[in-house]
Amino acid sequence: MSDVVKNTTDDSCPVFRSWNTWYILVIVVNILVVLTIYLYFNSL
Amino acid sequence: MNNIDWIVLFSTVTIIVGYGIWKTRGSKNIEGYLLGGNEAKWWTVGLSVMATQASAITFLSTPGQAYHDGMGFAQFYLMLPVAMIIICITFIPLYYKMKVYTAYEFLEGRFDLKTRSLTSFLFLVQRGLATGITIYAPAIILSSVLGWNLKMTTIATGVIAILYTVSGGTKAVHVTHRHQMTVILLSLFVIFFLLINNITETYSLKENLLIAKANEKLNVLNFEFDLSERYNIWTSMAAIFLFLSYFGTDQSQVQRYISGRSIRESRLGLIMNGMMKVPLQFFILFLGVLVFLFYQIHDAPIFFNQNVVEQVRASDYQSDFNNLEKTYTGLLADKKEAHASLISAHRSGNKTSYQEASQSIKSIRTQEKELRKNVRGLIEKADSTLETNDKDYVFISYILEHLPNGLIGLLLAVIFFAAMSSTSSELNALASTTTVDIYKRIINQQGSEEHYLKASKMLTLFWGVVAILFASFAALHENLIQFVNIIGSIFYGTILGIFLVAFYIKEVQARAVFIAGVIAQLLVICIYFADIVPYLWLNIIGAMAVIIMAVTIERISPHATKE
Incomplete structure (x- = not known):
């Protein structure tokens, strides 16, 4: 049980320096997906 | 549906459920049973969160929604990534800090026991009712189109979900979710390529998209400020409250990510959901558009629920229905001609002819809408208890009538998996809340680990039986x-x-x-x-x-x- 408690506190951010970069990436990816689809369909 | 489909359906369900039970047998304590021993990696958390949200109705209804009303429904999910970020920043660290089994347990630390009990009670009422419907909703559609016994379909779906949820708890839910989601996503991709292959026999993909656009199926974003409109950019802002409640405070979702190996794995799991949900929703809706395009080549029925059509035909309104069907057949021919004119104008670059063809399609579409409205009116007149909305039947009709054998069985397995994945999460969450927030906290505080483990299993079984009874025997x-x-x-x-x-x-x-x-x-x-x-x-x-x-x-x- 104590091992599990130790493990669960790990909040180190993988790949980037801060979690904020991940959050910005989530927003950017979604904006890109929606805009690409929207603009492509509108351009038809 | 033939023997090959039955073999595929049974073997897919048996292998994944059997593997889930075998792999997760023998939880020795309540922590292992309710939190899966905090062993879930981020992709398991992410897939489990997605599988919990995606019920069978998601796969049955969403393509039908796009078939009738276009892709505007995607807007409903636009704020989901923002909700994921808020939960990552605020909710997850606090849940982990207080080492909770349920979201409501956190409220006792922050407030007091009665606030915890109030919220867990509200959750049990609404989720307890919803679980029955999660099983019932796909069962009624499958029994209607396949002629299966409704009660048997409901009981089969419920019993299988109960079997692995009682046996392995959260870990079994995670293991089965991972494989179920993999099968679901792969099957949807297979359908996607089959549909693309099918519709491009006559026109190219781009030409098909032009037809879809002329039929107003590709309206993705609606910026008009109209609160009466169910899906537009502005009403989608309000959906963030729904996503925060569902993902942040509903134990069926909270349990998925607090059982992650660490805060890091849980956050990455939700980030995965935030990245994938909107594209996935677009993808499922686009499948609906492709089904629409498919039915422009292979004439679509006037109403997709054939069970209802047969009942109207057997009623006094048979001749009225036949007349509407005759008019509809004429409209289909006109529409095919208008589509051909549109593509011909596009190929020749004639903008005036293109506009004329677009207008003609728009006019046919208005007539078609009016015709469908009349059909719905006729159904209601024939029998007011009949369901007048056929959007849940569009995708399943396509699957059963136009997919090759074998694939039909696989897609039926997908629908069962979707129903089971939501049901298992819900049963798991209902059992956790009843055990941790009610039984262990209020009724019996002196039990051993073994006792609470047994209680959790019994309560999972109890909620499963309640859900099946609610779905099977209530009117x-x-x-x-x-x-x-x-x-x-x-x-x-x-x-x-x-x-x-x-x-x-x-x-x-x-x-x-x-x-x-x-x-x-x-x-x-x-x-x-x-x-x-x-x-x-x-x-x-x-x-x-x-x-x-x-x-x-x-x-x-x-x-x-x-x-």
Whole structure:
């Protein structure tokens, strides 16, 4: 049980320096997906 | 559906469920059973969160929604990534810090026992009802189109979900979710390529998209400020309250990510959901558009639920129905001609002819809508208890009538998996909340680990039986699906309001939030019965009422802060 408690506190951010970069990436990816689809369909 | 389909259906379900049971047998304590021993990696968390949200109705209804009304429904999910980020920043660290088994347990640490009990009770009421519908909704569609016995279909879906959820708890839910989602996603991709292959026999993909656009199926974003419109950019902003309640405070979702190996794995799991959900929703809706294009080549029936059509044909309205069908056949021929003119104008670059063909398609579409409205009216006249909405039957009709054998069995397995994945999460969450928040906390605090483990298993079984009984033996009809959504909207707002106060308004203490919660809940119920606003707005009203009243009560009450 104590091992599990130790493990669960790990909040180190993988790949980037801060979690904020991940959050910005989530927003950017979604904006890109929606805009690409929207603009492509509108351009038809 | 032939023997090959049955073999594929049975073997896929048996292998994945059997593997889930075998792999997760023998939990020795309540922590292993309810939190899966905190072993889940981020992709398991992410897939499990997605599998829990995606019920069978998601796969049956969403393509049908796009078939009839286009892709605008995707807007409903636009704020989901923002909700994921808020939960990653605020909710996850606090749940982990207090090492909770359930979301409601956190509220006792922040407020007191009665606030915890209030929210867990509200959750049990609304989720307990919803679980029955999660099983029932696909069963009624499958039994209708396949002629299966409704009760047997309901019981089979429920019993299989109970089997692996009781046996392996959270870990079994995670293991099966991972494989179920893999099969679901792969099958959807296979359908996608089959549809593309099929529709490009006559026109190119781009030409098909032009046809879809002329038929108003590709309207992705709607910027008009119209609150009566269910899906536009502005109403999608309101959906963030729903996502925060569902993902942040509904134990069926919270349990998926607090069982992650660490805060890091849980956050990455939700980030995965935030990245994938909107594209996945677009993808499923686009499948609906492709099905629409498919039915422009292979004539679509006037109404997809053939069971209902047969009942109308057997009624006094048979000749009226035949007349409408005749007019509809004429419209289909006109539409094919208009589509051919549109593509011909596109190929020749003639803008005037293109505009004319677009106008012609628009006019046919208006007539078609009117015709469908008349069909619905006729169905209602023939038998007012019949379901007049056929969008749930569009995709399943395509699967059964146009997919090769083998693939039909696989897609039916997908629908069962989707139903089971949501059901198992819900049973797991109902059992956790009843065990941890009610039984262990209030009724019996002296039990051993083994005792609580046994209690969790018994309560999973109990909720499973309740769900099956509710789905099988109550006099249900499809409007109950809406009824459960209404129940959810009535309770979600208050629960979210209490959590938002807990997270963000430190000055508010237990007494104020409890009183605010009870008054807000009564207020929401009154507003619902007064029928003042559409029920989806009850989420926001409930949450805002709790926040405003909790702050007010805290400020006007001199003793409250001393608690």
